[in-house]
Amino acid sequence: MIRVAINGYGNLGRGAEQAISKSEDMELVVVFTRRDPASVTTQGAPVARIDDMPAWADKVDVCLNCGGSATDLAEQGPAAAAHFTTVDSFDTHAEIPSYFASVDAAAKASGHLAIISTGWDPGLFSMLRVLGDSVLPDGTTTTFWGPGVSQGHSDAVRRIEGVLDARQYTLPVAETVDAVKAGEDVELTTRSMHRRDCYVVAAEGADLARIEKEIVEMPNYFADYDTTVTFISEQEMAAKHAGIPHGGTVIRRGRTSDGVAERITFELALDSNPEFTGSVVSAMGRAAARMAARGQTGARTVFDVTLADLSPKDPAELRAYYL
Amino acid sequence: MIRVAINGYGNLGRGAEQAISKSEDMELVVVFTRRDPASVTTQGAPVARIDDMPAWADKVDVCLNCGGSATDLAEQGPAAAAHFTTVDSFDTHAEIPSYFASVDAAAKASGHLAIISTGWDPGLFSMLRVLGDSVLPDGTTTTFWGPGVSQGHSDAVRRIEGVLDARQYTLPVAETVDAVKAGEDVELTTRSMHRRDCYVVAAEGADLARIEKEIVEMPNYFADYDTTVTFISEQEMAAKHAGIPHGGTVIRRGRTSDGVAERITFELALDSNPEFTGSVVSAMGRAAARMAARGQTGARTVFDVTLADLSPKDPAELRAYYL
Numbered sequence: 013m014i015r016v017a018i019n020g021y022g023n024l025g026r027g028a029e030q031a032i033s034k035s036e037d038m039e040l041v042v043v044f045t046r047r048d049p050a051s052v053t054t055q056g057a058p059v060a061r062i063d064d065m066p067a068w069a070d071k072v073d074v075c076l077n078c079g080g081s082a083t084d085l086a087e088q089g090p091a092a093a094a095h096f097t098t099v100d101s102f103d104t105h106a107e108i109p110s111y112f113a114s115v116d117a118a119a120k121a122s123g124h125l126a127i128i129s130t131g132w133d134p135g136l137f138s139m140l141r142v143l144g145d146s147v148l149p150d151g152t153t154t155t156f157w158g159p160g161v162s163q164g165h166s167d168a169v170r171r172i173e174g175v176l177d178a179r180q181y182t183l184p185v186a187e188t189v190d191a192v193k194a195g196e197d198v199e200l201t202t203r204s205m206h207r208r209d210c211y212v213v214a215a216e217g218a219d220l221a222r223i224e225k226e227i228v229e230m231p232n233y234f235a236d237y238d239t240t241v242t243f244i245s246e247q248e249m250a251a252k253h254a255g256i257p258h259g260g261t262v263i264r265r266g267r268t269s270d271g272v273a274e275r276i277t278f279e280l281a282l283d284s285n286p287e288f289t290g291s292v293v294s295a296m297g298r299a300a301a302r303m304a305a306r307g308q309t310g311a312r313t314v315f316d317v318t319l320a321d322l323s324p325k326d327p328a329e330l331r332a333y334y335l
Numbered sequence: 336m337i338r339v340a341i342n343g344y345g346n347l348g349r350g351a352e353q354a355i356s357k358s359e360d361m362e363l364v365v366v367f368t369r370r371d372p373a374s375v376t377t378q379g380a381p382v383a384r385i386d387d388m389p390a391w392a393d394k395v396d397v398c399l400n401c402g403g404s405a406t407d408l409a410e411q412g413p414a415a416a417a418h419f420t421t422v423d424s425f426d427t428h429a430e431i432p433s434y435f436a437s438v439d440a441a442a443k444a445s446g447h448l449a450i451i452s453t454g455w456d457p458g459l460f461s462m463l464r465v466l467g468d469s470v471l472p473d474g475t476t477t478t479f480w481g482p483g484v485s486q487g488h489s490d491a492v493r494r495i496e497g498v499l500d501a502r503q504y505t506l507p508v509a510e511t512v513d514a515v516k517a518g519e520d521v522e523l524t525t526r527s528m529h530r531r532d533c534y535v536v537a538a539e540g541a542d543l544a545r546i547e548k549e550i551v552e553m554p555n556y557f558a559d560y561d562t563t564v565t566f567i568s569e570q571e572m573a574a575k576h577a578g579i580p581h582g583g584t585v586i587r588r589g590r591t592s593d594g595v596a597e598r599i600t601f602e603l604a605l606d607s608n609p610e611f612t613g614s615v616v617s618a619m620g621r622a623a624a625r626m627a628a629r630g631q632t633g634a635r636t637v638f639d640v641t642l643a644d645l646s647p648k649d650p651a652e653l654r655a656y657y658l
Contacts, residue, residue: 030592034473109655134658136466136599139642141657143459146618146645147611150357193604268610269353276459277602281516287591288470295469315643315653319462322469323638330638332432334464335457 013037014301016294017068017075019044019092021052021059023256024101025078027290029055035294037324042068044075069095073301076100076293086111090118093126097304099296101131101289108134116311125304127312130296131289132280133157137262139314140278144264148274151266154192156184156205160258160285168233169210172226174218177246179253181209184261192263195273202236210241213249258285295322336360337624339617340391340398342367342415344375344382346579347424348401350613352378358617360647365391367398392418396624399423399616409434413441416449420627422619424454424612431457439634448627450635453619454612455603456480460585462637463601467587471597474589477515479507479528483581483608491556492533495549497541500569502576504532507584515586518596525559533564536572581608618645 016032018025021043032040033055040057049059060068065075075096079088081104092098093115102111108129119126129135133155141153162182169178188205191198198204210227214220224241228234244252259280267273282288296314299321303312320327325334339355341348344366355363356378363380372382383391388398398419402411404427415421416438425434431452442449452458456478464476485505492501511528514521521527533550537543547564551557567575582603590596605611619637622644626635643650648657 027591034591036472105658108658109651112654129658136470138658142642142646142648142653145657146621146642146647147459147614149359149647266614268350268357268607268614272606272610274606274611274614275602275604277600277604279598279600279602281598281600283595283597284591287595288597291470291589291591291597298469313654313658315646315650315658316641318639318641319465319469320638323465324469324472325465327638328432330465331435331636334468335428335431335452335461335636335638 013039014298015039015041015071015073016297017042017044017072017096018057018078019062019065019075019088020078020084021045021054022078022080023286024290024293025076027284027286027288028076028078028294029057029290030287031291031294035298035324038294038298041071065092065095072096074099074297074304076297078290078293081107086114089115089126089128093119093124094122095124097124097300098126099130099293099300100126100128101135101293102129103131103134105134112311112313120310123309125300125308125310125312127296127300127314127317130314131292132282133260135289135292135314136280137260137278140262140276141264142315144262144266144276148264148266148268148276150268151264154200154263154265155260156189156263157260158182158184158206158258160260160282161256162208165208165210165233168230169212169227172223174215174223175212176215177213177249179211179249181211183207183209189261189263192265193275193277195265195275203238207238207240208234210239211244211249211253212241213246214243255283256285258282258288298322298324336362337621338362338364338394338396339620340365340367340395340419341380341401342385342388342398342411343401343407344368344377345401345403346609347613347616348399350607350609350611351399351401351617352380352613353610354614354617358621358647361617361621364394388415388418395419397422397620397627399620401613401616404430409437412438412449412451416442416447417445418447420447420623421449422453422616422623423449423451424458424616425452426454426457428457435634435636443633446632448623448631448633448635450619450623450637450640453637454615455605456583458612458615458637459603460583460601463585463587463599465638467585467589467599471587471589471591471599473591474587476585476587477523478583478585479512480583481505481507481529481581483583483605484579485531488531488533488556491553492535492550495546497538497546498535499538500536500572502534502572504534506530506532512584512586515588516598516600518588518598526561529560531557531560531562533562534567534572534576535564536569537566578606579608581605581611621645621647
């Protein structure tokens with residue numbers, strides 16, 4: 013059994029816990045938290061303070077860092093790599109090279125392995141972008157996101173005066189997706205690729221026209237998109253918009269000879285963004301534990317992981333039944 | 336530059352040649368053939384007899400075996416691994432374990448590496464089946480093939496008396512694909528998953544009703560499917576059915592918690608089956624050459640290849656722009 017720790021018990025940490033419960037070769041041995049451990053209730057695993065990590069060094073094969081990128085991981089990534097083989101879902105794209113360097117240094121110094129930036133984007137989508145680029149070098153890759161909930165955009169709407177609650181869905185523009193798949197010469201702009209739908213619970217007596225105007229004209233968040241605003245009741249919000257769905261599509265279209273094109277499409281449709289992300293992080297934890305057991309140290313990405321290491325199945329079984 | 340040999344110059348060999356011409360880090364240095372080399376005209380590479388392989392051992396980094404499974408590869412795979420690092424597209428699923436063993440023995444004995452059964456199925460589809468199974472352990476994988484030309488079924492129709500030429504398309508049943516994607520409880524049978532469309536050029540005066548009956552009632556090939564037969568002219572056959580398109584879809588649908596499902600869909604839409612297969616074989620050749628340069632020997636599959644080895648790009652570039 014691969015002994016797993018989860019570091020950070022928010023939506024993603026709970027998603028990873030759920031994924032581990034479905035993996036026969038993995039067991040959750042501890043959850044680390046910055047909160048009072050007595051205030052945290054897991055599915056069964058003991059809870060320890062993040063400061064207690066060193067005491068767990070010999071009892072854990074891999075630690076899944078489930079904190080958020082902006083606030084937590086820049087510090088937690090290198091810190092955890094001092095004690096454990098780690099996996100995380102660092103997703104601030106522009107900072108990946110510097111984050112990789114700092115985790116690489118910490119992991120090498122302590123003799124551990126660390127797989128950074130797993131999940132689905134970065135993560136599976138990145139894998140498919142490299143696959144498409146490698147197999148069809150003469151082509152173009154396009155990524156669409158959604159339909160799915162954007163927490164950042166939902167929060168932005170909630171900050172408007174008179175808004176009690178809000179949920180923002182990012183949606184790919186279907187006509188543009190179809191045009192890209194067909195290889196048509198379509199202009200790819202912010203507006204042509206995605207639109208935004210907002211569901212808003214307004215305070216009684218609030219000026220709905222003003223709220224709608226503030227949303228659709230909000231710079232960066234909405235002004236460059238076609239945005240719809242629908243006012244709903246608190247009850248409808250609770251009944252229909254409680255989930256955290258997401259997904260998206262990576263399309264690689266490439267020419268192999270004159271007038272001959274090939275298309276690779278990879279699509280995710282997720283009822284729960286954090287549960288799926290936790291599932292990927294958990295599977296990458298299996299790979300990390302195996303790679304570390306073979307003596308590998310330093311930072312890695314999803315590009316360095318084989319499917320044989322990702323799978324719980326035996327290589328001979330994979331060849332016989334999956335190839 | 337990675338120095339590449341192509342062994343076998345049929346549709347797949349020409350597809351691989353075309354793919355190498357689009358890869359800046361690879362060059363085709365020789366084509367091996369069983370025919371008279373003087374009768375083979377390549378895009379530029381020299382042509383040598385298959386018996387001359389030993390003389391090329393030091394001039395080739397990887398040899399792409401482009402023969403067919405049934406007839407050629409069982410013998411050619413182990414034979415070529417005695418002289419070169421190799422890649423092939425062996426696709427007789429039931430015989431993969433024994434083929435792997437025989438290539439593994441030959442490659443280990445000669446100190447070479449051999450990646451078997453690449454292409455798209457087996458190959459990319461296999462990779463996605465393992466990815467889906469690893470990330471969503473509690474779920475079901477379904478593979479649909481087509482729309483695309485089946486050579487075996489086209490040949491079967493051509494053998495019927497009075498048939499001058501024929502092209503058979505395998506098509507996934509769209510309603511069943513949609514039902515699988517939606518997670519509906521649909522029965523997956525031969526007939527519910529795929530249908531077959533035949534385009535036939537008949538001899539003048541041939542009994543068309545008899546030909547159609549022989550096709551749709553043909554055991555194994557057509558009797559278990561809904562099959563349509565359309566008689567067309569030789570001219571229409573040449574104008575509309577000259578290509579070798581293919582493709583398909585791998586769908587993994589898994590539960591991550593009660594009532595919460597996630598779906599991974601991987602789809603290929605190929606204008607040219609041999610050119611795309613050649614593109615995959617060529618990219619796997621890059622990975623094989625790199626793995627061999629690190630001292631790896633023996634047989635491998637696509638499950639043992641990292642995306643970093645598959646890509647012509649530098650790891651730092653991949654992290655900065657593809658992650």
